[in-house]
Amino acid sequence: MSSFIQVKPESHFSIHNLPYGVFKHARNASSPRPGVAIGDYVLDLSEIHSAGLFHGPLISGSDCFHQSNLNKFLELGRPAWKEARATLQKLLSSDEPALQNNASLRQKALLPMDEVEMLLPIVIGDYTDFFSSEHHTKNCGLIFRGTDTINPNWFQLPIAYHGRASSIVISGTDIIRPRGQGHPAGDSPPYFGPSRKLDFELEMAAVVGPGNELGKPIDVNDAADHIFGVVLMNDWSARDIQAWEYVPLGPFLGKSFGTTISPWIVTLDALEPFACDAPKQIPQPLPYLAEKISKNYDISLEVRIKPAGQEDSFTVTKSNFNHLYWTITQQLAHHTVNGCNLRPGDLFGTGTISGPQSESYGCLLELTWNGTKELSLGKTARKFLEDGDEVIISGCCKGDGYNVGFGTCSGKIIPSLP
Numbered sequence: 001m002s003s004f005i006q007v008k009p010e011s012h013f014s015i016h017n018l019p020y021g022v023f024k025h026a027r028n029a030s031s032p033r034p035g036v037a038i039g040d041y042v043l044d045l046s047e048i049h050s051a052g053l054f055h056g057p058l059i060s061g062s063d064c065f066h067q068s069n070l071n072k073f074l075e076l077g078r079p080a081w082k083e084a085r086a087t088l089q090k091l092l093s094s095d096e097p098a099l100q101n102n103a104s105l106r107q108k109a110l111l112p113m114d115e116v117e118m119l120l121p122i123v124i125g126d127y128t129d130f131f132s133s134e135h136h137t138k139n140c141g142l143i144f145r146g147t148d149t150i151n152p153n154w155f156q157l158p159i160a161y162h163g164r165a166s167s168i169v170i171s172g173t174d175i176i177r178p179r180g181q182g183h184p185a186g187d188s189p190p191y192f193g194p195s196r197k198l199d200f201e202l203e204m205a206a207v208v209g210p211g212n213e214l215g216k217p218i219d220v221n222d223a224a225d226h227i228f229g230v231v232l233m234n235d236w237s238a239r240d241i242q243a244w245e246y247v248p249l250g251p252f253l254g255k256s257f258g259t260t261i262s263p264w265i266v267t268l269d270a271l272e273p274f275a276c277d278a279p280k281q282i283p284q285p286l287p288y289l290a291e292k293i294s295k296n297y298d299i300s301l302e303v304r305i306k307p308a309g310q311e312d313s314f315t316v317t318k319s320n321f322n323h324l325y326w327t328i329t330q331q332l333a334h335h336t337v338n339g340c341n342l343r344p345g346d347l348f349g350t351g352t353i354s355g356p357q358s359e360s361y362g363c364l365l366e367l368t369w370n371g372t373k374e375l376s377l378g379k380t381a382r383k384f385l386e387d388g389d390e391v392i393i394s395g396c397c398k399g400d401g402y403n404v405g406f407g408t409c410s411g412k413i414i415p416s417l418p
Helices: 045-050 071-076 078-092 103-109 134-145 220-226 239-245 268-274 328-336
Strands: 020-025 033-038 041-044 110-112 116-119 127-130 160-162 168-170 179-182 191-194 202-208 227-234 259-261 275-277 295-297 300-306 314-320 347-349 375-377 380-382 390-398 403-414
Touching: 020 041, 033 045, 041 045, 041 103, 045 103, 071 078, 078 268, 103 110, 160 328, 179 239, 202 300, 202 328, 220 227, 220 328, 227 268, 227 328, 227 390, 227 403, 259 403, 268 275, 268 390, 268 403, 314 375, 328 347
Parallel strands: 127 347, 168 259
Antiparallel strands: 020 033, 020 116, 033 041, 041 110, 127 160, 179 191, 202 227, 202 347, 227 259, 275 295, 300 314, 300 390, 375 380, 390 403
């Protein structure tokens, strides 16, 4: 399968991918529109729909691509997603004339990516953050308790906390260094001021499609039909604020000041060729978490830091989505087992994705062992993030001559407010 749009070999956005996002263009500055990425272009789905090129019954009669977000499309469910994907792959293929030979429509619908502003693609009603990497969990135990023994409940259920949806921002948004309390020194009052231990967290996040009614759980083997796709996530963390506040109720101000996601949602259908076996779970999960097919995805992940005042960025982490112990389908099934109702556009993060080697650790807390050693970044070094530092996360699946990628998820730290 090839596209009539020239796609560079290194591009994340091949015709095999077609991730969804929402953008603004100078031509329609006041009207955010859904689109898909193809090579260096964004395909305006509202123009394609208005031109009558969606012939399938589920999309042709819907106004989901004339909305300012993707929530209505998410609500339609997997049959509609598959219908839209099949139509778009056909329209963009090299042997289909409907768009390729229509110069007027191409000019309106195919927009250079560097001319558009990407926005949050969904309205996020609720956000949940999981804790699903065994390697990260063990390292946190070693750092804070001096033991890599993991609490028994961690192997029985996907641990999570309810996050703050209002502070989720799109890639490229600056992050203001948070202020808060830190551990007191001796008999002194707690420290209050700008966080001294600001960190990134390498995560991904699943985007919920059709939800469930209150009181009616989703079966783990049906859970994939309720997940539209996945984005990159940086769940920024103020480690000093978090360490002082988290007992007994868990994260609060140390996390809620900002979470960054990538603009493009890569669908589970696009990721399917890169499915791989999930880790063997011991003990065997309870029946409601026991999947007939338990799978992760082979998504290579990388974190680079561009230190303040420098032109170059430096790779600090190389990890992979397949390091997760609990799958995203298990996470969703567990989330609803008590009857909790999910809604289209809800988001749940995987938690920090760390691998077994030090170069695959997913945050500075692990990379610098809570600031006890420095991380070299060219001519400088870091224990935690400093003002002006930029963190860039990328993720990509490597196919046979093509990529299915996520682009980047980036944010720069700016000084705390006075």
